[in-house]
Amino acid sequence: MLKLPKNFENYEEARREGFLKVKALKEKGTPVVGIFCTYTPIELIHAAGAVAVGLCGTSDAPIPDAEKHLPKNLCPLIKSSYGFAVSETCPYFYFADLLVGETTCDGKKKMYELLNEIKPTHVMHLPQGQDKDHAFKYWREELIRLKEVLEDKFNIEITDEILREEIKERNRERKILLDFYELGKLNPSPISGHKVNETMEALGFQFDRRTQCDFIADRTRELKDKYEKELKGTKSNRPRILITGCPVGGVRDKVLKTIEDSGADIVAFENCSGVREKATLVDETMDPIDALTEKYLNVSCSVMTPNPRRFQALDEMIDEYEIDGVIEVVLQACHTFNVEAYNVKRFVTEKKDKPYLYIETDYSKLDIGQINTRINAFLEML
Numbered sequence: 001m002l003k004l005p006k007n008f009e010n011y012e013e014a015r016r017e018g019f020l021k022v023k024a025l026k027e028k029g030t031p032v033v034g035i036f037c038t039y040t041p042i043e044l045i046h047a048a049g050a051v052a053v054g055l056c057g058t059s060d061a062p063i064p065d066a067e068k069h070l071p072k073n074l075c076p077l078i079k080s081s082y083g084f085a086v087s088e089t090c091p092y093f094y095f096a097d098l099l100v101g102e103t104t105c106d107g108k109k110k111m112y113e114l115l116n117e118i119k120p121t122h123v124m125h126l127p128q129g130q131d132k133d134h135a136f137k138y139w140r141e142e143l144i145r146l147k148e149v150l151e152d153k154f155n156i157e158i159t160d161e162i163l164r165e166e167i168k169e170r171n172r173e174r175k176i177l178l179d180f181y182e183l184g185k186l187n188p189s190p191i192s193g194h195k196v197n198e199t200m201e202a203l204g205f206q207f208d209r210r211t212q213c214d215f216i217a218d219r220t221r222e223l224k225d226k227y228e229k230e231l232k233g234t235k236s237n238r239p240r241i242l243i244t245g246c247p248v249g250g251v252r253d254k255v256l257k258t259i260e261d262s263g264a265d266i267v268a269f270e271n272c273s274g275v276r277e278k279a280t281l282v283d284e285t286m287d288p289i290d291a292l293t294e295k296y297l298n299v300s301c302s303v304m305t306p307n308p309r310r311f312q313a314l315d316e317m318i319d320e321y322e323i324d325g326v327i328e329v330v331l332q333a334c335h336t337f338n339v340e341a342y343n344v345k346r347f348v349t350e351k352k353d354k355p356y357l358y359i360e361t362d363y364s365k366l367d368i369g370q371i372n373t374r375i376n377a378f379l380e381m382l
């Protein structure tokens, strides 16, 4: 019989429901693996018969608990994730059988050491450059090690056949999600960027992936239909914005809603809340471990050095989505995105000749007024 957290009765209703939902899943025998990053080869987790749930925190509520152990001047995403873990307020963390992390940024990799004291945490060592032969070999070894850890933990053999099936299924999901994101290429877009971001975050907490993806596919069809019947030929004069930088789930209202309420449309996300991982499929014809190694090594996050794939993605997306301005959102104390922002600004303004705005923020409400003012000034300039 699985136990609920000691403060369960004091939680608000939605949180209690979340705990009961995950508990029921676990009682049916489905293992839960908590993940934190786009570099995680989810196909291996699915092939082990487990559900993979993203545990990146997007709320400032658990941050005071995190700050009892972690420095204040740390990325809010890391503090929020850790705060949910230590305060036992995240059902997915609480019931996770295993956590899988990667050595991406310094804050995350050191947090995993602390998380390992609460839950078994397997950390994959990610090479920090992509174009060296030995990076491929090293990362491939890390995938094999993860496969062995999952097999041991869940007492299952991950055969090539099962893995190939999971690769196909995940590719099918990627195509559906990419299609949804690419609604932003329509002008005017039939859906707001805020809504896109909210929909995708909710999807991450659904266990019946097939039904949920079918729901997104239906929604995409409806919105395309709406565009054809009601919107086509009525090009919007609202500026079209691309969001780049850190994941933005934790600043959705503070930044995304402010941009759209101030008269612009967010039509593209070049970040982990967007198409960063979805645009490239896993090769279904290769050895499955080789194919996954290649796929995940090529994710274009600023933890890579150099990081040319991010600039290629920005280059293509600014053209394909007919972007009028780029807004880079960097979470406070995220050094890799913060430093890379200088090159992103130069690329956007000099190579693409587009206006660029840099916003550094955290999950608090303290800078709402300042962000409002800066966004409004930027949009007026457009």
Ligand code: SF4
Pocket: 036, 037, 038, 039, 104, 105, 246, 247, 272, 299, 301, 302, 303
């Ligand atoms: S921004 Fe980088 S470190 Fe963060 S989730 Fe994405 S790939 Fe991982």
Ligand code: SF4
Pocket: 075, 076, 077, 078, 104, 105, 106, 107, 108, 246, 247, 331, 333, 334, 335, 336, 337
């Ligand atoms: S936003 Fe930056 S600092 Fe925060 S977890 Fe991601 S890469 Fe690390």
